[in-house]
Amino acid sequence: MSNHANRTGKAGGLYARRPDIFPRAVDGFYRRLKWAVMAATLAVYYVTPWIRWDRGPYAPNQAVLVDLANRRFYFFAIEIWPHEFYYVAGLLVMAGIGLFLLTATVGRAWCGYACPQTVWTDLFLHIERMIDGDRNAQMRLRNAPLSVTKVAKRVSKHSAWLAVGVLTGGAWIFYFADAPTLLRAFVTGTAAPVAYSTVALLTATTYVFGGWMREQVCIYMCPWPRIQSAMLDERSLIVTYKDWRGEPRSHGIKRTEGVPTGDCIDCNACVQVCPTGIDIRNGPQLACITCALCIDACDDMMARIGRPRGLIDYATFEDCEEERKGAPPVPIRRTILRSRTFLYFGGWAAIGIAMAIMLGARTRLDLSVGQERNPLYVQLSDGSVRNAYTVKVRNMETRPRPVRISIEGLPGALVWDSLSEESTAAQSLTLTVAPDQVERRRLYVRAPRTGPQPADFRFRVTALDPQGGGDDDAARFDRPETLR
Numbered sequence: 221m222s223n224h225a226n227r228t229g230k231a232g233g234l235y236a237r238r239p240d241i242f243p244r245a246v247d248g249f250y251r252r253l254k255w256a257v258m259a260a261t262l263a264v265y266y267v268t269p270w271i272r273w274d275r276g277p278y279a280p281n282q283a284v285l286v287d288l289a290n291r292r293f294y295f296f297a298i299e300i301w302p303h304e305f306y307y308v309a310g311l312l313v314m315a316g317i318g319l320f321l322l323t324a325t326v327g328r329a330w331c332g333y334a335c336p337q338t339v340w341t342d343l344f345l346h347i348e349r350m351i352d353g354d355r356n357a358q359m360r361l362r363n364a365p366l367s368v369t370k371v372a373k374r375v376s377k378h379s380a381w382l383a384v385g386v387l388t389g390g391a392w393i394f395y396f397a398d399a400p401t402l403l404r405a406f407v408t409g410t411a412a413p414v415a416y417s418t419v420a421l422l423t424a425t426t427y428v429f430g431g432w433m434r435e436q437v438c439i440y441m442c443p444w445p446r447i448q449s450a451m452l453d454e455r456s457l458i459v460t461y462k463d464w465r466g467e468p469r470s471h472g473i474k475r476t477e478g479v480p481t482g483d484c485i486d487c488n489a490c491v492q493v494c495p496t497g498i499d500i501r502n503g504p505q506l507a508c509i510t511c512a513l514c515i516d517a518c519d520d521m522m523a524r525i526g527r528p529r530g531l532i533d534y535a536t537f538e539d540c541e542e543e544r545k546g547a548p549p550v551p552i553r554r555t556i557l558r559s560r561t562f563l564y565f566g567g568w569a570a571i572g573i574a575m576a577i578m579l580g581a582r583t584r585l586d587l588s589v590g591q592e593r594n595p596l597y598v599q600l601s602d603g604s605v606r607n608a609y610t611v612k613v614r615n616m617e618t619r620p621r622p623v624r625i626s627i628e629g630l631p632g633a634l635v636w637d638s639l640s641e642e643s644t645a646a647q648s649l650t651l652t653v654a655p656d657q658v659e660r661r662r663l664y665v666r667a668p669r670t671g672p673q674p675a676d677f678r679f680r681v682t683a684l685d686p687q688g689g690g691d692d693d694a695a696r697f698d699r700p701e702t703l704r
């Protein structure tokens with residue numbers, strides 16, 4: 221019996237009604253692996269915003285925080301400013317290459333085990349089984365007339381799904397503000413409207429995607445299966461039915477009857493457990509998310525009839541061809557250790573190492589300078605020239621920092637700011653930048669009109685605090701016309 225209990229799509233039409241799929245519960249190695257991955261991924265998602273990380277009195281103590289209001293991204297000891305967004309871009313590139321690497325080594329393992337759509341759909345299916353029962357009970361309930369029991373089960377199931385949706389959306393907003401503070405505000409009705417609308421939106425999408433659309437998201441909405449078909453090669457692992465071993469199916473024929481049959485007894489267990497409702501015996505398909513539950517179901521059946529496991533198994537196309545000719549199964553390391561996976565791993569690791577080095581070496585002080593254009597310069601009565609600049613000093617530490625701004629490469633130049641008198645002009649200027657802030661000052665530079673002047677000069681900012689370790693930054697500036 222097909223897992224598609226009710227397919228009514230018109231042949232050749234553009235629309236096919238979603239078939240009802242009632243995946244049967246199964247136990248086995250891959251099912252347990254999926255439970256473990258589900259527990260780990262859900263724990264990471266729900267717990268992460270509640271982890272605290274002490275950054276001192278001037279910065280939030282939430283370990284992972286996307287602080288949109290102050291334009292910062294905190295990840296444990298790392299703080300990313302908007303001008304350092306290339307680190308986030310680097311992480312996204314690493315995630316992309318990591319996905320290629322995973323696909324080249326273990327096929328669509330991401331889809332089958334760790335993709336949020338898979339994890340949440342699995343969770344919704346589990347809730348459905350707890351309330352409605354397993355596959356057969358669900359089918360009976362679907363066909364049963366309306367009754368108090370049926371209504372109670374339906375209400376319970378959809379309420380539980382909606383509760384998961386609320387928790388999912390609720391957890392998401394805690395990544396964008398201090399979690400305990402936001403939770404208090406949320407339950408007392410004083411949080412920002414965007415918090416409520418985000419939770420409402422994510423509740424709806426989780427409920428619809430996990431409860432109603434399920435495999436339709438993988439088959440019709442997600443681009444990854446299409447990209448993947450271009451990425452798989454003859455040495456990529458996929459879930460395969462070994463037809464040379466399974467065919468012809470016995471389907472009730474006893475081995476003692478003398479009719480030549482394969483190992484497949486046509487029990488349909490592999491189809492009944494499939495969350496996307498396909499029959500893997502028809503060959504590799506786009507709808508197969510490689511969750512391997514059919515392997516567990518078939519291994520269980522093989523154990524019962526006393527045949528070796530692996531009639532449905534992870535295998536590569538190349539391995540299948542060799543096994544078909546009678547060669548022994550190929551070790552999995554051949555799939556993993558090959559030039560393509562080395563290439564992906566090399567690219568992935570190189571970006572990671574480069575980012576780690578850059579993060580370790582980055583200065584926590586940043587200087588930017590812009591020349592005032594109106595007026596471009598002022599020629600003073602003694603022949604010296606005065607120019608004005610807007611200087612921004614960014615202190616990326618979570619403590620106040622005294623800094624010195626000096627002029628390099630412009631002999632005799634003096635500097636002062638708009639908060640002081642010209643009479644206080646000196647070769648450098650000292651100021652304090654608040655923690656995690658940008659200090660903006662208007663500076664004046666006066667240079668004597670004596671002798672030849674260099675082609676350009678530099679502003680240099682140097683941290684003066686003992687912990688600063690000589691942190692500094694410089695901005696090269698073209699010599700103004702008038703200083704020639």
Ligand code: SF4
Nearest residue numbers: 494508509511512514
């Ligand atoms: S065919 Fe097997 S591996 Fe593929 S989605 Fe169905 S149960 Fe999972």
Ligand code: SF4
Nearest residue numbers: 484485487488490518
């Ligand atoms: S579970 Fe195994 S034996 Fe049963 S139908 Fe599927 S392939 Fe055949």
